[in-house]
Amino acid sequence: MFYTLGPHIGHLYSAVLADAVARYNTMLGHKTFLTTGTDEHGNKIKTAATTAGLPNLEYCDKISQQFREMCDRFEVDYSRFIRTTEKQHCDAVHHFWNRLEERGHIYLGKYSGWYCVSDEAFLSDTELVEQKDSIGKVIKVSAESGNTAEWTEEENYKFRLSAFQDDLKYWLKDENTVRPALYHKTLSEWIEEGTCLQDLSVTRIRNKVPWALPCPRDESHSIYVWMDALVNYLTVLGYPNESFKEFWPPIVQIIGKDILKFHGVYWPAFLIAAGLEPPKTLLCHAHWTVDHQKMSKSKGNVISPFKAANDYSEEGLRYFILREAVPQNDANYSSTKIVNTLNSELADSLGNLVSRCAGKAINPSKEFPDPAKYWNVLRSQAADEIREALESVGKKAGESYDEYNLHHVVDAVMSMVHSANKMVAYHEPWQLRKRVDDADSINELKAVISLALESSRIAALILYPIAPRLSSGLLDFLNVPKENRMWTDTTPEFFNSGRAKERHIENNNVILFKKIRSQ
Structure with missing residues (x-):
């Protein structure tokens, strides 16, 4: 909201x-x-x-x-x-208000205290600090936002918040109620101390707050904006x-x-x-x-999403924001880092993996060789590493999604993509393509293409929640059916032997993400 x-x-x-x-x-x-x-x-x-x-x-x-x-x-x-x-x-x-009133949780009483109009919040003494304004007068401001608070005294309706300390403690018993743990700890301390549990004023005199919903049975009062x-x-x-x-x-x-x-x-x-x-x-x-x-x-x-999208695209900005942010720590918006991240990860790493193994020089027939058939063909440490990465990346990414750590999701995908690129570089499919009369070389070539495109398919599935437009475009290019885009499909196709594997990719060349020039 x-x-x-x-x-x-x-x-x-x-x-x-x-x-x-x-x-x-x-x-x-x-x-x-x-x-x-x-x-x-x-x-x-x-x-x-x-x-x-x-x-x-x-x-x-x-x-x-x-x-x-x-x-x-x-x-x-x-x-x-x-x-x-x-x-x-x-x-x-109004229905919700009447429900609270009928159950005896709202009463008419006197309120006196500090109210911050900008934050639309009632503040306790511990949430205030003193400052001097432009003419040297001492004023109260919110310690959190720095916005001015004003002393308010009036009769209004109050909610019996003080009666709910035990209920809130019970709700917070489960450590997963508030994530990350840092904020669960903060909230638990607030509830335990009780400093934020004084009965809460849930109306203001209507002529003071006319742009608000009126109380159902007393229109001389406006309902507190946060309720x-x-x-x-x-x-x-x-x-x-x-x-x-x-x-x-x-x-x-x-x-x-x-x-x-x-x-x-x-x-x-x-x-x-x-x-x-x-x-x-x-x-x-x-x-x-x-x-x-x-x-x-x-x-x-103040960064406008619309203006930033003009420089980095909507999909690029979305990817960076979800890739960069860590829920418990403030994230930093930096033009230099955005360009470096998008170019390095989307254009150079994932984009390059797709373009190399889908391009005419290496894959003129636009094949996506059956991963089950070519899974164990390559004999190299680089191939072992990508196979291991493909087997584990779905589980790692799923755990990170469950923990709401999307930056770790991207870390897992990019580690796999780097392994795939390393495998491609080691087996040099551009050289294998030159030996068209050698059956072993062609078999090895198809295995390289298969592992690379299988890496791309799984990367696209895992990244879909983070970069849906880019991922959908890649999955369409790889001719992955819509019904095969669930989380269970992040398992390598080698382990799903019942599914038809032989397919071709789209004929048009794909530019997964256009490289951004530094601003």
Whole structure:
């Protein structure tokens, strides 16, 4: 779920990471439902719309379309794109609110404390630091974001968050509830200490927050934007219609580390209070820096996915982002590294492997020789290494996908591809092709081509969740049937003797990834 202030590279990372996880699970044979969308309420949106000189809804229409376009251009295959200004969502939020109220979890009370408009968050003293503003006045700001907080005193509706400490502890008993382990530890400490478990104000006086959903039975109050936004996960599945239970609870929700409190404290507590199960797993990821500096408008280093795609292509940028990022550590966006990574791995390593063994000089008849027939023909250490790599890469990559470590998935594939290229270089198929009258040489040539193209096939399957457009193009080129593109197909065809193996590759030459010139 995105904030509507325009997409940047961090938003793209969340979206393509979620898409990759969904695609991998689809390859495993699971039925998946991927949702994303835009959170469009709150004073932050109203302020941005005013700055842009647009009515609130017109501003949201414009920005939401940018996020939808980002998802579409970068192959995010969402099942539902939701906007929190939709009537269906408003109805779902009101139903959810009434459910909490009926079960005795909401009451009218007094709130006094610090509220950060920019972060749309209530902050405790431990989450604040003091700074001096431009005129030397001491102000309170969020220690996390640096945004200003204001002291607020008003009567509003509160949620009995303090009653859910034991329930949250129970939810966190499973170490897989929050991944990576770093964030599970952080969240567990918060819950144990209880500092973030004071009863939560879930409304504001409506004339202070007019661009928000009104409370169902008291329209003088607006529903807290984070309760509104979080309910989107239910709305997309048809809540409160019983059909939502087909995909509830979510197997994984993917979030940035800056919103861990909202998804790891408030959301599971809301759900438990409503009698619903919380998510099975929260996958929390770190942020992106640019040349090792935090992205900010003041520095002018906020990276637009659209502009970056003009330089590196949508598929190249998607591949780099998922290849570079490590969930528990901030990732660094560097133009130099992007060019080096894409050229080295996609153009030179994988691209070169395909082009050498599919080109006219070595493979004029466009054969993809049966891997089962030619699996053990080559007798060399280089051939042994690629066979060993092919046998193990699917298991290694699968374990890394299960751990949400996509960078290790790519590491495993590239190690295999390097072994394949090493095997090709050792056996010199361009020399073997010259000895067309020698049966042993032709047999060896076909074995080289077979192992190389089998390496390409398995690489394309494993990389499909990460680079779907590139992988699909390669699998089409290799004439791999659509029904043979599941995770079980990452096993070398040598071990699947029941499948028809003899096939030819496409007649047209393929440029897997066009090499990028340095900027």
